[in-house]
Amino acid sequence: MGMTIAEKILAAHAGRNEVKPGEYIWCKVDATGGFGLRQLEALGIDEVWNPDRVYMVEDHQAPPPTIEVANQVKEMRRLAKKYKIKNFFEFGRHGILHQLFAENGMFAPGELVAMGDSHSTSGGVFNVCSTNSAMDAVLILVFGELWFRVPESVKVVLNGRLPEWCVGKDVILKVAAELGTDFGLYKSVEYTGPVARQMTLAQRWTISNMGVEVGAKFAIFECDEKTEEFLRGRLDRAYTPVFADPDAQYETVHQFDLSNLTPMVALPGDPGNGRPVPEVKDMHIKVDQAFLGSCTNARLEDLEVAARIMKGRTVHPDVRMLVSPASQAVYRDALKAGWLEVLADAGCVVEHSTCGPCYGGHLGVLGDGEVCISSSNRNFPGRMGSPLAQVLLASPATVAASAIAGEVADPRDYL
Amino acid sequence: MAVAEMRGRGWTFEGILDVDWHICSFELLRRLREQGIPITDEELGKYCMTNVDPDFPKKVQKGDFIVAGENMGYGHDHDHACRSIKGAGVAAVLCDSTNANFLRNSIEHGLPIVECPGILEATKPGDTLRVDLAAGVVANLTQEKVFHFRPYPPFLLEMIEAGGLYPHLKKEIAAGKY
Numbered sequence: 001m002g003m004t005i006a007e008k009i010l011a012a013h014a015g016r017n018e019v020k021p022g023e024y025i026w027c028k029v030d031a032t033g034g035f036g037l038r039q040l041e042a043l044g045i046d047e048v049w050n051p052d053r054v055y056m057v058e059d060h061q062a063p064p065p066t067i068e069v070a071n072q073v074k075e076m077r078r079l080a081k082k083y084k085i086k087n088f089f090e091f092g093r094h095g096i097l098h099q100l101f102a103e104n105g106m107f108a109p110g111e112l113v114a115m116g117d118s119h120s121t122s123g124g125v126f127n128v129c130s131t132n133s134a135m136d137a138v139l140i141l142v143f144g145e146l147w148f149r150v151p152e153s154v155k156v157v158l159n160g161r162l163p164e165w166c167v168g169k170d171v172i173l174k175v176a177a178e179l180g181t182d183f184g185l186y187k188s189v190e191y192t193g194p195v196a197r198q199m200t201l202a203q204r205w206t207i208s209n210m211g212v213e214v215g216a217k218f219a220i221f222e223c224d225e226k227t228e229e230f231l232r233g234r235l236d237r238a239y240t241p242v243f244a245d246p247d248a249q250y251e252t253v254h255q256f257d258l259s260n261l262t263p264m265v266a267l268p269g270d271p272g273n274g275r276p277v278p279e280v281k282d283m284h285i286k287v288d289q290a291f292l293g294s295c296t297n298a299r300l301e302d303l304e305v306a307a308r309i310m311k312g313r314t315v316h317p318d319v320r321m322l323v324s325p326a327s328q329a330v331y332r333d334a335l336k337a338g339w340l341e342v343l344a345d346a347g348c349v350v351e352h353s354t355c356g357p358c359y360g361g362h363l364g365v366l367g368d369g370e371v372c373i374s375s376s377n378r379n380f381p382g383r384m385g386s387p388l389a390q391v392l393l394a395s396p397a398t399v400a401a402s403a404i405a406g407e408v409a410d411p412r413d414y415l
Numbered sequence: 416m417a418v419a420e421m422r423g424r425g426w427t428f429e430g431i432l433d434v435d436w437h438i439c440s441f442e443l444l445r446r447l448r449e450q451g452i453p454i455t456d457e458e459l460g461k462y463c464m465t466n467v468d469p470d471f472p473k474k475v476q477k478g479d480f481i482v483a484g485e486n487m488g489y490g491h492d493h494d495h496a497c498r499s500i501k502g503a504g505v506a507a508v509l510c511d512s513t514n515a516n517f518l519r520n521s522i523e524h525g526l527p528i529v530e531c532p533g534i535l536e537a538t539k540p541g542d543t544l545r546v547d548l549a550a551g552v553v554a555n556l557t558q559e560k561v562f563h564f565r566p567y568p569p570f571l572l573e574m575i576e577a578g579g580l581y582p583h584l585k586k587e588i589a590a591g592k593y
Contacts, residue, residue, distance in 0.1 A: 024568040043584060118492060118516070132516060134492040135523050136580060147570065149518075182486055186515045215486075217515055 095327025488517020
């Protein structure tokens with residue numbers, strides 16, 4: 001019987017020839033985060049199973065906005081030292097975990113990763129089974145193993161050819177709008193097809209990142225030369241890409257023809273509220289804030305497209321635009337490429353790398369009744385600050401165009 | 416407590432049940448902290464489902480079940496919700512489907528989640544249910560209907576029997592398994 005990518009990876013990590021959806025199994029896990037170290041210490045255990053494969057950073061509240069958080073980060077540093085975690089990233093060498101850890105070799109095709117943070121499906125872009133692990137991360141830290149219920153697999157075939165100025169964000173907003181935000185509930189969603197191959201790695205990354213927005217356990221892409229190019233020089237180990245068998249059993253196969261896709265924007269309330277930008281443009285939705293950041297869309301090419309749109313233009317007088325690169329490495333690359341200068345000249349606030357604005361934590365939260373167009377992943381009430389604020393989700397290009405226009409705008413009018 | 420076989424009444428809840436609002440308000444945690452009240456399962460249990468049914472904690476009896484629909488425990492991976500259900504005395508949650516974070520958190524806090532498509536429609540409030548985790552059977556004794564689900568494997572039964580992941584780990588460590 002043929003197996004899907006997830007079934008093959010889980011079987012290999014369970015030391016078995018095959019696994020079937022619904023089975024409960026124990027798997028060896030290749031890497032995790034450090035959230036469980038406190039519990040590990042409380043259990044009186046003095047070492048982790050493999051300190052080289054534990055990755056730690058404070059990204060949500062970076063650098064600390066309060067004394068309470070400062071003390072928490074102090075505690076993180078102490079635990080990292082105690083447990084000999086070399087992959088602890090200090091502010092200034094930091095970033096949003098999904099980007100930062102990938103830059104530092106956490107993911108290699110065929111691996112299994114579980115770490116704290118709901119957007120841990122992001123790692124799926126590297127042909128990895130990557131998922132969230134909350135209180136059970138301590139099991140990985142002690143034994144290097146974790147239990148799984150083998151998910152059903154769903155295949156999403158992205159057909160056609162993506163039109164110019166449409167990117168991965170537009171694709172996932174389209175997929176979520178068509179299939180709903182629960183089509184992937186506890187499933188391994190595997191993306192394939194001509195558009196999957198056409199997209200840059202960064203665009204695919206957006207789609208894996210928003211795996212959790214469609215309920216997915218894993219959100220996996222195949223490995224190709226674009227994956228390998230990113231990984232080159234970042235890994236200290238060999239890897240074998242995993243492909244689904246031709247006769248793999250998918251619970252459902254969804255086909256999309258994306259040749260006529262337009263830029264998409266998700267209206268407030270749910271990431272599944274996607275509509276074509278040309279349609280929404282006519283609604284003249286005024287925005288107070290534009291946010292270009294988060295683990296979803298703040299990589300170099302995201303900053304580049306925004307800079308290209310904003311070059312020689314300025315942010316609308318009634319709008320503030322916040323820019324936060326996905327990591328310090330992206331920040332430095334964008335600085336050297338001149339993109340941050342263009343964005344600052346256009347009147348953007350260029351922040352350091354942080355999760356802050358995306359989850360309504362700090363460095364730009366929304367007030368009552370305000371409207372934000374954001375390149376991030378969630379637009380539930382209260383996500384970016386006041387429960388009375390409204391958040392629209394869109395690609396970096398649409399965010400930049402809207403910041404200039406002062407209302408939801410089509411990036412194709414600005415290029 | 417033998418968790419493999421349980422018997423109690425079913426309390427039905429329709430629609431989306433979010434961990435941070437319907438099951439147990441996330442705001443509550445801040446209020447309890449501010450008032451210096453220790454956040455225990457029992458304390459959280461006093462507020463279980465009160466945003467949907469204010470009297471639920473008073474009505475529910477130890478060993479009863481919550482019966483829910485699709486995507487039970489929707490939302491964040493916050494574990495106060497499953498602790499609240501456990502603290503209210505609920506023995507297990509039966510639902511049409513569940514959220515992955517809620518599933519793991521619940522099991523690891525010692526609260527079994529049983530996914531049985533169709534269970535909500537087949538259950539009337541107050542029905543007597545029997546749940547056998549090891550056999551993978553839910554029986555509605557009032558309606559005389561039987562549902563099957565994939566049995567819990569022994570390692571999860573052990574974890575639930577121990578009261579959750581941490582008590583289980585402590586036992587394992589004490590037994591020299593680490």
